[in-house]
Amino acid sequence: MEKEHSKELLPHLFRQEHAKMIAVLCSHFGLKHIELAEDFVSDTFLKASELWAIEGIPENPTAWLYTVAKNKTRDYFKHLSVFESKITHEFSSREITYFKEIEIDNTTITDSQLAMIFAVCNPINSKESQICLALQILCGFSVEEISNAFLVPKETIKKRLFRARKNLRNDHFKITQLDERSILERYDTVLKTLYLLFNEGYYSKSGNQLIRKELCLEALRLALLLNQNTLTDSLQLNALIALMCFQSSRLEARTDQFGDSILYENQNRALWDQSLIDKGNYFLVNACGTKDSNQVTKYHLEAGIAYWHTSNDEHKWQHILHFYNQLLVIEYSPMAALNRTFALAKVHSCKKAIKEASKLGLENNSYFHALCGYLYAEEDIAQAINNYTKAIEHSNSESEKKTLKREVGRLMTR
Amino acid sequence: MKEFALIFRISNMEDFKPSPEQMQERMNWLGSIAAQNKLADKGNTLLPMAGSAKTVKPDNVVTDGPFTEIKEFISGYVVVKAETIEEAVSMAKENPIFKIGGNIEVREVLKRD
Numbered sequence: 001m002e003k004e005h006s007k008e009l010l011p012h013l014f015r016q017e018h019a020k021m022i023a024v025l026c027s028h029f030g031l032k033h034i035e036l037a038e039d040f041v042s043d044t045f046l047k048a049s050e051l052w053a054i055e056g057i058p059e060n061p062t063a064w065l066y067t068v069a070k071n072k073t074r075d076y077f078k079h080l081s082v083f084e085s086k087i088t089h090e091f092s093s094r095e096i097t098y099f100k101e102i103e104i105d106n107t108t109i110t111d112s113q114l115a116m117i118f119a120v121c122n123p124i125n126s127k128e129s130q131i132c133l134a135l136q137i138l139c140g141f142s143v144e145e146i147s148n149a150f151l152v153p154k155e156t157i158k159k160r161l162f163r164a165r166k167n168l169r170n171d172h173f174k175i176t177q178l179d180e181r182s183i184l185e186r187y188d189t190v191l192k193t194l195y196l197l198f199n200e201g202y203y204s205k206s207g208n209q210l211i212r213k214e215l216c217l218e219a220l221r222l223a224l225l226l227n228q229n230t231l232t233d234s235l236q237l238n239a240l241i242a243l244m245c246f247q248s249s250r251l252e253a254r255t256d257q258f259g260d261s262i263l264y265e266n267q268n269r270a271l272w273d274q275s276l277i278d279k280g281n282y283f284l285v286n287a288c289g290t291k292d293s294n295q296v297t298k299y300h301l302e303a304g305i306a307y308w309h310t311s312n313d314e315h316k317w318q319h320i321l322h323f324y325n326q327l328l329v330i331e332y333s334p335m336a337a338l339n340r341t342f343a344l345a346k347v348h349s350c351k352k353a354i355k356e357a358s359k360l361g362l363e364n365n366s367y368f369h370a371l372c373g374y375l376y377a378e379e380d381i382a383q384a385i386n387n388y389t390k391a392i393e394h395s396n397s398e399s400e401k402k403t404l405k406r407e408v409g410r411l412m413t414r
Numbered sequence: 415m416k417e418f419a420l421i422f423r424i425s426n427m428e429d430f431k432p433s434p435e436q437m438q439e440r441m442n443w444l445g446s447i448a449a450q451n452k453l454a455d456k457g458n459t460l461l462p463m464a465g466s467a468k469t470v471k472p473d474n475v476v477t478d479g480p481f482t483e484i485k486e487f488i489s490g491y492v493v494v495k496a497e498t499i500e501e502a503v504s505m506a507k508e509n510p511i512f513k514i515g516g517n518i519e520v521r522e523v524l525k526r527d
Contacts, residue, residue, distance in 0.1 A: 322438065325445025329456050337449035344442075359450050 013061060014045060018140035020109050021069050023116035027108075028073070031119055032169055034137075040076070044069040066104045111178070113138075114229055117222060118182060119173050121190040122164075129160035131200055133168070134193050136161060139218040149200070149211040183231055190226070191240055191299070194219045198244050202251075213251055220244045239287035239299035245280030246306035249273040261403050264309070277310050301327040305339075317346035334360075338367050342374070350375045366394035370404060381411050415495045417454045417523040418502035420509075424516040425486040430462060439510040447494055447505055457492035486517070493523060 018041055025037035044065055058064040120137050121130070135141040135149075143161070147154045173182065201215025223241045226232040253271035256262055284303055289295060304323045308316045324340035337360050345353035354375050362368040369391035376384035388408045395401050424430065432440065447453045460480070461467060467480040467487075480487035496502040499522060506518040 318438075321445075322441060325441045325448070328445050328448035329453060332448060332451045332453070337451070340445060340449050356446060356449070359446075361450065 013065070015140045017062060017065055018045070019116075019138050020113055021066065022137065023112040024066075024104060024109055025069065025073060026119075027112035027115055031171065031173065034165070034168065036076075037073075040069050040072045043072060070104065110225065110228070113225060114232060115178050117190055117226070118178060118186050119171070120168065121186055121193045122167055122171055122173070123186070123189045124167050124171075125164045126160075127196060129164040130193055131196055132157055132160045133164040134197055135215070135218075137168075138222060145211055149215060178231060180231065187232075187234070191237060194223050194226075195240060195299070197222075198247070202247055209255060216244070216248055216251065220248065235287050235289050235295060236297040236299050238283045239297060239303045242280045242283035242287055243299055243303040243306050245276045245283060246303065246310055249276035249280065249310060260399055263403070272310065280307065280310070296326070298327060298330050301330070317343050321347050334362050334365055335367070338362065338365070338371050342371060345375055350378055364394065366391045366396075366400070369394060373404075373407065377411060381414065385411050415497060416499075417493050417525075418496055418499065419491050419493050419521045419523055420457075420502070420506050421491045421519040421521065422489045422509075422511055422516060423486040423519065424489050424511065424514060426515070427462065429514045429516070430489060436510065436514075443509050444492065446508065447492075452495045452505070453492070454495045455493035457490060459490040460488055462487050462489065489516070 021041045021044070022034070022037045025040060026034055029036070047068060048061075048065060052058070052061075117138060120133055125133065132146055135146050136143070141149075143154055143157050147157045150157070198216055198219035201212040201219065220241070223237065223244060226237055227241060249272050250264075250267065252273065253267040253269070254262055280303070284307060287300055287303065301323045305320050305327070308319045308323070313319075321340065321343040324336060324343055327336050328340060341353050341357050341360065344356055354372070357368070357372055357375065360368065369387045373384045373388035373391060376387060385408055388404050388411070392401050392404045392408075395404065444453070444456065448456075462480045464478045467478070469477045469479065469481045471477070494502055494505055496505065499520060502520050502522075506520055509518060511518060
């Protein structure tokens, strides 16, 4: 291969393999030494970037990386054991960590990654630090990339990671192999983390669009990994994957060439990705159990809502309203309350929806005012503009403000 | 925030099994309360059919079906959160049960420890 390729190939490989390699090494010597694993992997990539620039890229770059990381690990432990047996041994009879040969094949890599997902998803961590940790350890994102994705200062991200990593090290979670008990214990947290990871990429309107899209794809990748193992597969996981596929199908249609968001109603449907919609349908069917084990979780309902959004059926809004009703009964969220009101307007009338909106108690939410702006647009332009203006005042996102201002402009010239 | 049980009563056995439209109306009502984050407990339906309902009275008297001394029977309940009983009453007023001649009893919940 040619030398100049190494500059492009390395960052790509880095993302893909960095997280996997750390998982493999950690499954070997435990989470207590995760920093050690990270050092070995970083060293390996450093060596690759130096060597490949001079000698060109090896035949099989991935295998090369694993071999080097493996050797680094072995050398370290050899050194340690020589040190321990020759010097320390005389002072104490501490247990010596001997290095076992690491077997690297696809099964080991997949299993280590799965185990790492469960190790990282600890219910102790706050929502924010949980996502940061998952991005760093499971997806190989740098602190800088995470801070770009969330538009949060690097120092804040570092603090979040510091706390979360402390929990990770002190946790008694065994990463060596996944057993049913530890899966059961953390399953909900794992799904929740993937769900949050996806939403972070999909909904937040701040930060780098490209990285946000990658968050969505990473969440999907990890979910599919769980799907491939019978121990970690479940009906609700299939529902979650269906949800991610349906939502992702609109990723290209949601923003214009300037990165501004396009509202669902104005999207060019030709840009919706039919193959992802098909995949969504496949997983949604798999999410439905038999008559005896038919559970409806919030992921099922959200997948159902996302499904109807991809449809052109004349009754689709009735179905969407129905699912939002059920969703809210299971778990309240301001976003679901607002979306339900929007669906109500579609099924009944804006007038009825305005009455319902007034009961929501969400006056501090920018989306609430944007919704009211939309609902008033046909009836009372002054009220609509008034509401959109409030929405602009409440919004923290520049791109959202832009979209809202465009609506105000449109109403003013009517 | 207090909690209030809304107890539904109807008098006609035929009305117990709702049509899909009635079902949707009820769900919309429940969704509306949930959207205000004021649903404390989605409650349950209480089956009135023979085999699912019996009334036990003094002196070992057991009759089939629900308690219907007042020609009505309880069909279910939900629990809502509200600042005052008036607020809970205004939520009850929106329920579609009145279209079929039913009624709702609103009762503040006093939690036992």
